[in-house]
Amino acid sequence: MYSRAYKASVAIPPVLWVTLFLLVPYAILFCYSFWSVSSGTIVHDWNFQNYVQLVRNPIYLSVLFKSMRIAAMVMLLALILGYPLAYYLSFHAARRKDFLYQLVIIPLWASYLVRGYAWKTILGSEGVLNGFLQYLHITHRPVEFFLYSPFAVVLTLTHIYTPFTFLPIYASLEHVPRNLVEASHDLGASPWATFRRVILPLSLPGVLAGATFAFVLTLGDFLAPLLVGGASGIMISNIVVSLFGAAYNWPLGAAISLCMLLLVVGLLFATERLERRLTLS
Amino acid sequence: MKSAANGGRARWLSAYAILVYAFLYLPIIVLVVYSFNRSGVGGFPPAGWTLDWYTQLLSDGPLWDSVLNSLIVALIAVAISLALGLPAALALDRADFPGKAAFRRLVLLPLILPGIITGLSLLTLFVGVHMKLSLVTITLGHGTALISVATTEIFAGLQKLDRAQEEASLDLGANQWRTFWRVTLPNLKVSLVAAGLLIFTLSLDEIAVSFFLIGRDNTLPLEIWSRLRRGITPEINAISTLILLFSIATILVWYRLRARSERAEEAGASLLASTLEGGQA
Amino acid sequence: MISAASEKTAAAREPGSAALLFVRRVVKQFGRRPVLRGVSLDVAPGEFLTILGESGSGKTTLLRLVAGFEQLDGGEIWMAGERLDTVPSHRRPVNTVFQSYALFPHLSVFENVAYGLRAKKTAKQEIPERVSQALAMVKMGEFAQSAPARLSGGQQQRVALARALVNRPQVLLLDEPLSALDANLRRQMQVELKTLQREVGITFIFVTHDQEEAMALSDRVALLREGRLEQIAEPREIYGRPETAYAAQFIGQTNLLDAEVRDGIANAGAIVWSCFEHPGKAVFSLRPESIRLAPAGLAADSLDVSTARFRGRILNQTFGGAMDLLEIECKNSQRLRARIASPGPLSGELDFEFSPKDAIRVRAGEED
Numbered sequence: 001m002y003s004r005a006y007k008a009s010v011a012i013p014p015v016l017w018v019t020l021f022l023l024v025p026y027a028i029l030f031c032y033s034f035w036s037v038s039s040g041t042i043v044h045d046w047n048f049q050n051y052v053q054l055v056r057n058p059i060y061l062s063v064l065f066k067s068m069r070i071a072a073m074v075m076l077l078a079l080i081l082g083y084p085l086a087y088y089l090s091f092h093a094a095r096r097k098d099f100l101y102q103l104v105i106i107p108l109w110a111s112y113l114v115r116g117y118a119w120k121t122i123l124g125s126e127g128v129l130n131g132f133l134q135y136l137h138i139t140h141r142p143v144e145f146f147l148y149s150p151f152a153v154v155l156t157l158t159h160i161y162t163p164f165t166f167l168p169i170y171a172s173l174e175h176v177p178r179n180l181v182e183a184s185h186d187l188g189a190s191p192w193a194t195f196r197r198v199i200l201p202l203s204l205p206g207v208l209a210g211a212t213f214a215f216v217l218t219l220g221d222f223l224a225p226l227l228v229g230g231a232s233g234i235m236i237s238n239i240v241v242s243l244f245g246a247a248y249n250w251p252l253g254a255a256i257s258l259c260m261l262l263l264v265v266g267l268l269f270a271t272e273r274l275e276r277r278l279t280l281s
Numbered sequence: 282m283k284s285a286a287n288g289g290r291a292r293w294l295s296a297y298a299i300l301v302y303a304f305l306y307l308p309i310i311v312l313v314v315y316s317f318n319r320s321g322v323g324g325f326p327p328a329g330w331t332l333d334w335y336t337q338l339l340s341d342g343p344l345w346d347s348v349l350n351s352l353i354v355a356l357i358a359v360a361i362s363l364a365l366g367l368p369a370a371l372a373l374d375r376a377d378f379p380g381k382a383a384f385r386r387l388v389l390l391p392l393i394l395p396g397i398i399t400g401l402s403l404l405t406l407f408v409g410v411h412m413k414l415s416l417v418t419i420t421l422g423h424g425t426a427l428i429s430v431a432t433t434e435i436f437a438g439l440q441k442l443d444r445a446q447e448e449a450s451l452d453l454g455a456n457q458w459r460t461f462w463r464v465t466l467p468n469l470k471v472s473l474v475a476a477g478l479l480i481f482t483l484s485l486d487e488i489a490v491s492f493f494l495i496g497r498d499n500t501l502p503l504e505i506w507s508r509l510r511r512g513i514t515p516e517i518n519a520i521s522t523l524i525l526l527f528s529i530a531t532i533l534v535w536y537r538l539r540a541r542s543e544r545a546e547e548a549g550a551s552l553l554a555s556t557l558e559g560g561q562a
Numbered sequence: 563m564i565s566a567a568s569e570k571t572a573a574a575r576e577p578g579s580a581a582l583l584f585v586r587r588v589v590k591q592f593g594r595r596p597v598l599r600g601v602s603l604d605v606a607p608g609e610f611l612t613i614l615g616e617s618g619s620g621k622t623t624l625l626r627l628v629a630g631f632e633q634l635d636g637g638e639i640w641m642a643g644e645r646l647d648t649v650p651s652h653r654r655p656v657n658t659v660f661q662s663y664a665l666f667p668h669l670s671v672f673e674n675v676a677y678g679l680r681a682k683k684t685a686k687q688e689i690p691e692r693v694s695q696a697l698a699m700v701k702m703g704e705f706a707q708s709a710p711a712r713l714s715g716g717q718q719q720r721v722a723l724a725r726a727l728v729n730r731p732q733v734l735l736l737d738e739p740l741s742a743l744d745a746n747l748r749r750q751m752q753v754e755l756k757t758l759q760r761e762v763g764i765t766f767i768f769v770t771h772d773q774e775e776a777m778a779l780s781d782r783v784a785l786l787r788e789g790r791l792e793q794i795a796e797p798r799e800i801y802g803r804p805e806t807a808y809a810a811q812f813i814g815q816t817n818l819l820d821a822e823v824r825d826g827i828a829n830a831g832a833i834v835w836s837c838f839e840h841p842g843k844a845v846f847s848l849r850p851e852s853i854r855l856a857p858a859g860l861a862a863d864s865l866d867v868s869t870a871r872f873r874g875r876i877l878n879q880t881f882g883g884a885m886d887l888l889e890i891e892c893k894n895s896q897r898l899r900a901r902i903a904s905p906g907p908l909s910g911e912l913d914f915e916f917s918p919k920d921a922i923r924v925r926a927g928e929e930d
Contacts, residue, residue, distance in 0.1 A: 006457045007376035014369035014428070015384055021425040022387055025402035028409055081301050088298040092291045100298075102536060107305045109528040111486045113502050114521040117509060118308030121315065121518075128311050135326065159308065162301070182631050183664035185652040187678030187729065191290065194652075197677075201668050220395015223488060227509070237397050244401060244493065254405075257398050264394060278668075 032254035042250055050255035060239065060256065067235040070154055071218040077158040078165035078214040083207065086166050087199075090173040101170070108163045116227040119156045123147040123228065148230025156224045161217055165210035172206025173199070205275045212271050216264050236260065309525065316518035334519040344520065347504035354420045354500055355484035361424030362480045363473060366431025373432070374439045389433075391426040396489025399426055404493040415496035422490045427483060431476045438472025471542040478535040482528055582607040582642060582765055583628070583733060589636030590623055590789075597623045599789040600637065605733070605767060610759050612768045612776040615786035616812075621769045624786070625735050628767065629658045642732065652681075657726035658735045661742070663718045665710035671697070671721050672706040678729040696728035697721075699758065716747050723755075727762065736768045740775065752778055773813045777801065785809055807926040810847035817898045819846045819921070828921065832892030835870030835918040845926040850887070852920035853900035856913035871915045874898065876908050890914065 033051070035044050054060050089100050107115070122128045125142035133139040145151060176199055184194040222237035229235070236256065243253030319329035338344065372378070373385060391399045403422050407414060442465070450460040488502045495503055501524075505517060581604035590598040598620045605611050615621040626632045628639060630651025639647040646654060657678070665674050675693045684692070697703045700720035710718060719739055726734055736755075740748045756779050759766045770776055776783045777797045784794040785808075793805045804810035807818055821830035821837075823844055828837035830846070856871050874890035877897070885901045888908070892898065900914065 002375050003457055006461075007372070007378070010368040011372035011376050011378050014365045014372065014388075014432075015378075015380075017365050017425070018369075018384065018387055018428070021403070021406070021421065022390065022399075025399075025406040026390075028405040029398070029402040032405055081304065084294060084297050085301045088294045092294055098540075102533070103302065104305070105532060105536070106529050107309060109482060109486075109532045110309055110525050111502070111521070111528060113486070113488060113505055113509075114312065114524055115308055117505075117517060117521065118312040120509075122308060122311055128315070131326075159304065162305065177662075177664070179660050179662055179664040180666060182629075182651070183658070183660060183666075184677070184681075185631075185650075186629060186656075186658045187681055187725065188652050189677070189681035190652055193681055198666060216393065217395065220397055222397055237395065240397060240401070241492075244404070250405075253401070257401055261394060261398055268393060 029254050029257060032251050033258045035251040037249050037251055040248070050252045051259075053252065054255060054259065060236075063234060063239055064236050064259075066150070067219055067237075070150060070157070070235060071215045073154050074157045074161060074218040075165075075211050075214040077154070078162045079207065079211055081158070081162045082166040082210060083169055086170040086173055086206075090170060090176075091199075104163050104166055107159075112160060112223065115160055116156055116224055119152065119159065120147065120228050123152050123155070147228055148233065150229070150233045152228035152230075153224050153233040153235070156228050157218050157221060160224070161214045164213045164217065168206040168209035168213070169203060170206070172203045172209075176202045201278075204278050208271050208275050208278075212267060216267060219264070220260060312518055313522045313525070316515060316522045318515065318518075334515045337516050338519045338523075341516065343499075344501075344504060347499045347501045350416055350498050351485050351501040354416055354423060355481050357420045358423035358427060358484040359477050359480045361420070362427040362431040363477060365424075366428050366476065367435055367469075367473070369428065369432045370435035370439055373436060388429045390429075391490075392429045396426070396487075397493075400490040400493040403490070407494070413496060414494055416498050416500075418494040418496065419491050419500060422494045423484045423487055426487075426490055427480045430480055430483065434476035434479065435469060435472045438469050442468050471538060475535055475538050475542075478531055478538070482531050482535075485524075486528070580607075581605060583646075583767075584640040585624070585628070585637070586639070587637040588624065588627060588634060588639065590620070590627060590632065591635050597789055598627075601786070601789070601791050602637075603784055603791060603794055605765060607732075607765055608763050609781045610756070610766045610768065610779060611782050611784060612770060612780040613784045613786060614770060614773060614776040614812075616771055618788070619786040620789040621771075621786050622737055625658075625737055625767065625769050628733070629656055629735050630654050655732045656735055657729050657731040657733075658737065659719075659722050659726050659739045661738045663710075663715075663722040665718055665721060665725070667710055669710075670706070671702065671708050671710060671713075674710065674721060675725045675728050677725065682729070692728055693724075696724040699727065699762075700724045700754075715742055716751065719743070719751070723758075727758075727764070731764065733765045733767060736766060738770055739768075741770070741772075748775075755779065777813070783813075785812065787812075803922060804847055804924055807845055807847065807924045810922070810924050815850055815899065817848045817850065818924075818926075819848060820844075821846055828918075830896070831894045832874075832896045833870065833872045833898075835916075835921060836867045837918060837921070839923050844923050846921040847924045848898075848916065848921050850899045850901040851885070852916045853898070853902070853914050854916065855902060855905060856915040858913075868917060869915050870918050870921075871913060873911060873913050875911050879908055 032042075034046050034048065035042055036047065036049055037043065085104070089097055089104075093100050120127075123146040124130070125144060125147065127147070129146060130139070130142040133143070180198055180202075181194055184198045185191070189197060219235075220237055221235065222241050225233045225235045225238050229238075237260075240253045240256050240260075243249045243256070314327055316334055317330050317332065318327040319331045319333070369388060373381070378384075400422065403418070403425070404414075407418050412418065446464050446468070447460050450464045451457070455463065486502060487500075488506065491500055491503055499507065501520075505520065508514065508517060583605040585601060585603050585605075587600045587602050588598050589596070589600055601620070601624060613621045613624060623632065627634060627647070630647075630649065634647050638645065641655070665671075666677065669677070672693055675696055676689050679689050679692060694703060694706070697706060700723050702717060702720045702724060705713065705717065705721070710721065713721065719742075722739070740751050740755075743751060752775060755766075755768075768776075768779060780797055782794060782796055783800050785792040785800065787808055793800055793809045795803075800809065801813055804813065804816075810816045810818070819830040819833065821828040821844055823829075823837055823839050823841050825841075826836055826838055828835050828839070828844070828846065872892060874892045876888060877891050878889035880887040882901075885903050886905055888900045888902060888905075890898045890900055
């Protein structure tokens with residue numbers, strides 16, 4: 001039904017743009033990871049030095065693992081907060097469902113920076129939380145570790161990414177046919193058994209998607225550590241940022257980025273296959 | 282599907298849901314409340330009401346310059362994303378070409394990958410062609426990264442499009458281009474507007490990609506960011522509150538648009554159904 | 563309101579056998595919209611009862627109330643001496659076959675059928691045998707390991723049936739289970755369902771809007787109209803002795819005659835017949851197949867106690883295989899339909915006759 005001219009003219013411009021502004025840049029970054037820096041300039045001498053350094057130098061691996069731990073914690077917390085909320089909206093909210101859904105989306109659009117900053121003001125030693133605790137005479141001195149710690153990073157990122165996790169879980173719960181729930185009850189399964197054996201399995205694709213979002217986005221995050229992480233809350237992306245900034249070692253930064261990219265793509269691939277197996281069985 | 286037995290569980294769930302909402306909105310409420318706080322940020326309870334921070338905001342030249350920059354960048358980014366996202370969606374829907382699957386994944390990458398990777402890649406590109414970093418580079422970055430948002434939204438709109446309308450147009454003698462302008466495009470109006478709104482909001486709040494592409498002029502998030510590095514001022518609470526209100530308004534409009542288009546579809550479908558039934562009776 | 567005759571059939575048929583399920587003055591509203599306005603009926607053990615009605619009549623709602631998916635707004639439901647409507651659905655001894663089958667897509671056929679057994683903590687050794695018995699009963703034994711998505715509609719329906727029956731419920735509820743099947747498959751399944759019910763001996767409550775299906779399958783038919791029970795009787799009786807004009811028209815075809823009864827004669831304008839009902843205005847139902855061609859040679863409009871005769875002009879004749887459908891116009895423009903066996907082509911003005919006992923007096927309108 002569509003002429004070749006039509007098909008060519010809709011396909012060519014975006015393909016060209018995306019090749020130029022996405023494929024080529026990613027490729028250049030890829031190339032950078034094999035170059036090195038000497039006396040302040042980038043030398044195109046094609047080697048694996050950067051990757052070797054990543055593995056040899058313990059600092060990079062330890063920060064990477066710390067980042068993954070933080071990402072895992074955020075993922076878990078986001079699931080713990082997001083799943084029951086999604087379940088409540090989908091199965092118990094009836095008429096207020098729409099309104100409550102919008103209520104979840106709104107913080108998503110409240111600007112990342114704004115929310116990170118808000119936590120900074122809450123958690124600081126002069127901040128709202130400390131002020132509140134002292135006002136109630138629960139503490140008498142400001143608690144230091146609220147801010148500029150991994151705790152603050154986890155708290156902030158959980159706050160930011162819980163709606164991201166909520167969305168796909170809610171979508172998949174909405175897709176569970178209600179007559180399956182009725183059928184389960186009809187066959188004698190209690191509400192809890194029905195949840196365990198029908199609703200939960202059918203919502204797993206959404207859970208997987210939501211968990212992946214939270215994990216991947218947290219792993220690549222560099223703003224929250226800068227805002228609330230302090231020295232002990234540094235994550236792998238912060239190292240990359242400094243390598244592209246003051247530390248001036250673009251090739252090494254590129255190598256780390258590429259590793260992150262491979263990690264993320266690998267994770268997405270794995271979850272995609274897991275999801276396909278779940279929905280087919 | 283409620284019964285007496287369900288009531289208890291529902292009550293626990295709604296209590297939990299309230300807690301989650303409280304967690305999601307706590308920082309936002311603190312932000313807004315303290316933007317009116319006389320003694321500025323921190324401490325508890327808030328000392329007194331004042332609009333000083335807002336008036337201070339009004340006379341803050343550099344801040345409004347950055348707002349203007351952000352608006353310009355956002356508008357152009359919308360234009361770029363739509364101009365490329367529309368043909369991309371059409372191509373994915375209607376054309377087969379070598380590398381189509383790769384193209385689809387490539388377009389989605391900026392959405393899935395941490396922004397830092399996309400930002401860095403574009404940086405290496407611009408540096409490679411010796412292009413100076415400026416608002417132009419930021420705009421190109423936003424436009425590219427957000428193409429996938431446009432593509433996804435418009436693609437969904439294409440699925441709901443009745444192919445028969447286009448066939449009818451061709452049948453009546455209009456060529457492919459006329460059909461596109463007078464049949465396809467009007468039907469995609471809602472998708473285009475919804476996508477535009479979304480891209481606009483995302484661009485206004487964008488930091489990760491912009492961080493690396495910034496030149497002399499700041500966008501609003503980056504301006505706020507640089508001030509945050511220097512120290513906290515309550516002025517930032519004030520501007521954050523304003524950003525929040527603006528984002529909420531935009532997203533609510535987007536949401537209503539979506540809902541109305543879906544209801545219009547249902548209305549159209551039921552109208553069609555009742556017409557057919559009436560014809561048979 | 564149900565007449566005395568229906569009241570009798572609404573209760574247990576055989577003396578001494580208690581009804582299994584009691585539905586008493588059940589009321590249900592959705593928001594401001596009343597769906598059931600006080601329905602009462604009893605279901606005997608082992609019977610095949612069909613709840614028949616148009617969409618909106620409340621038949622599905624009534625079924626869902628028995629299953630426990632909705633809550634009553636008024637009235638009570640009892641089963642085997644215990645109050646049923648206060649028990650949550652997962653503890654009621656009833657099982658449902660859903661219109662959309664509602665098979666669990668993430669479980670195999672075997673696991674679907676075993677679901678209820680596992681929920682009730684049936685002994686693990688028992689499960690495989692009971693499942694294969696149930697599947698054999700519906701002739702789906704070889705599909706035990708299949709995924710539901712790969713089965714055809716008819717096959718899914720059988721699995722849904724097996725899944726319900728394996729739990730040996732006291733009552734099986736079927737919500738228009740055959741409506742998604744094509745005509746041939748539907749007829750075949752009707753026979754299988756009926757046979758299955760007789761073999762298993764469980765009470766079936768079957769909901770449908772298809773009156774032919776109801777007539778074919780049921781021991782009794784309960785006709786619902788706008789949330790009220792119109793009539794409940796065996797198929798032959800509800801067909802032969804409809805109590806209301808609605809029942810007469812909904813089940814099979816009929817002619818409705820407005821007549822005035824006086825001095826032993828019912829006068830419907832162009833048609834008169836001897837009638838010993840109460841005098842006054844009345845509506846009568848006359849089934850098309852009750853009308854025959856009058857033998858030639860008798861005077862038109864002649865009248866005796868056993869035959870009523872009238873003259874009419876053929877407007878239309880539709881060939882129907884064994885019986886033709888005739889549209890007849892009488893002298894005062896009154897129109898009737900008649901079904902006559904193989905009359906050959908007819909035309910012009912002819913004489914027709916029927917037995918007065920075939921003109922059944924029915925209630926019309928909203929008399930309650």
